[in-house]
Amino acid sequence: MTTVGAVFRPQNAPERLRPVARGAEAAGLDELWLWEDCFLESGIASAAAALAWTERLRVGVGLLPVPLRNAALTAMEAATLHRLFPGRVTLAVGHGVQEWMGQVGARAESPLTLLREHLAALRALLGGESVSTDGRYVRLDAVALDYPPHGAAPVLSGATGPRTLRLSGEAADGSVLVAGTGPHGVRRARELIDEGRTAAGRADAHRVVVYLLAATGPDAAERLRGELAAKKDGEAFGVAGDAAAVADAVERLAEAGADSVILEPTADEPDTEAFVRFTAERVRPLVAR
Numbered sequence: 001m002t003t004v005g006a007v008f009r010p011q012n013a014p015e016r017l018r019p020v021a022r023g024a025e026a027a028g029l030d031e032l033w034l035w036e037d038c039f040l041e042s043g044i045a046s047a048a049a050a051l052a053w054t055e056r057l058r059v060g061v062g063l064l065p066v067p068l069r070n071a072a073l074t075a076m077e078a079a080t081l082h083r084l085f086p087g088r089v090t091l092a093v094g095h096g097v098q099e100w101m102g103q104v105g106a107r108a109e110s111p112l113t114l115l116r117e118h119l120a121a122l123r124a125l126l127g128g129e130s131v132s133t134d135g136r137y138v139r140l141d142a143v144a145l146d147y148p149p150h151g152a153a154p155v156l157s158g159a160t161g162p163r164t165l166r167l168s169g170e171a172a173d174g175s176v177l178v179a180g181t182g183p184h185g186v187r188r189a190r191e192l193i194d195e196g197r198t199a200a201g202r203a204d205a206h207r208v209v210v211y212l213l214a215a216t217g218p219d220a221a222e223r224l225r226g227e228l229a230a231k232k233d234g235e236a237f238g239v240a241g242d243a244a245a246v247a248d249a250v251e252r253l254a255e256a257g258a259d260s261v262i263l264e265p266t267a268d269e270p271d272t273e274a275f276v277r278f279t280a281e282r283v284r285p286l287v288a289r
Helices: 014-027 043-053 071-084 097-104 113-127 163-170 183-200 221-231 241-254 272-285
Strands: 003-010 033-034 056-064 089-094 131-136 139-143 156-158 173-178 207-215 238-240 260-265
Touching: 003 014, 003 207, 014 033, 014 043, 014 097, 014 272, 033 043, 033 241, 043 056, 043 071, 043 089, 056 071, 056 156, 056 183, 056 207, 071 089, 071 113, 089 113, 089 207, 113 163, 131 260, 139 221, 156 163, 163 173, 163 183, 173 183, 183 207, 207 221, 207 241, 221 238, 241 260, 241 272, 260 272
Parallel strands: 003 033, 003 260, 033 056, 056 089, 089 156, 156 173, 173 207, 207 238, 207 260
Antiparallel strands: 131 139
């Protein structure tokens, strides 16, 4: 089953989140996703608020940049959310934008090594294990959570390049692909993820989440062109148009291997609440389950 969600971009002021989250739940949106972009809004604080303001809405954070975070603290925050809102939380971690990491003095010499170590520690802690590790970046001495999640607490990884995609298949429970990734990119990502899974001997499910840049309304095509022009990589894949056009793009990504397609509005989207309703009420019914 393909889930369809929408992003609350942090270019919106934090106080805009409450009506958007409540509107998303009322409209029956599958998932609302948040970002922890520097230096806009906290992913964890925003997720906790959105979850508390709603009763059924599932909330994802894609992603938490690991250079900013101690693995034990990430595990504590994630476990708290899972205990408070079971079955409604999805968290992804990733390298973060290296320029931003440099601005705060947290840029790692080997982002891949840091992500690998963070993923291993985080998944073990959320699984209720006591963790001792002396890695290049992650160092823990007999750390265990007093309140680990009661059930499964999957950890996803943001991934773009081949090495990170393979690592995500090896060490994460799912992958988040950036907007601009088209069907060919999703298929190639699945191949690389599967290479990592095979190398690690993993046979469990691996969820692939893809952001789809989307615009609707009279100026949709112009806004989409402007957003895609700013992308530095990827296939520059996006969609502008009515619900049928957007649903067709969602299904193309799903057929390529996406389990969840999250519609990402343009940064200049004039009405985020309307975009969320459009996603839930007009696009979602047209996507084959």
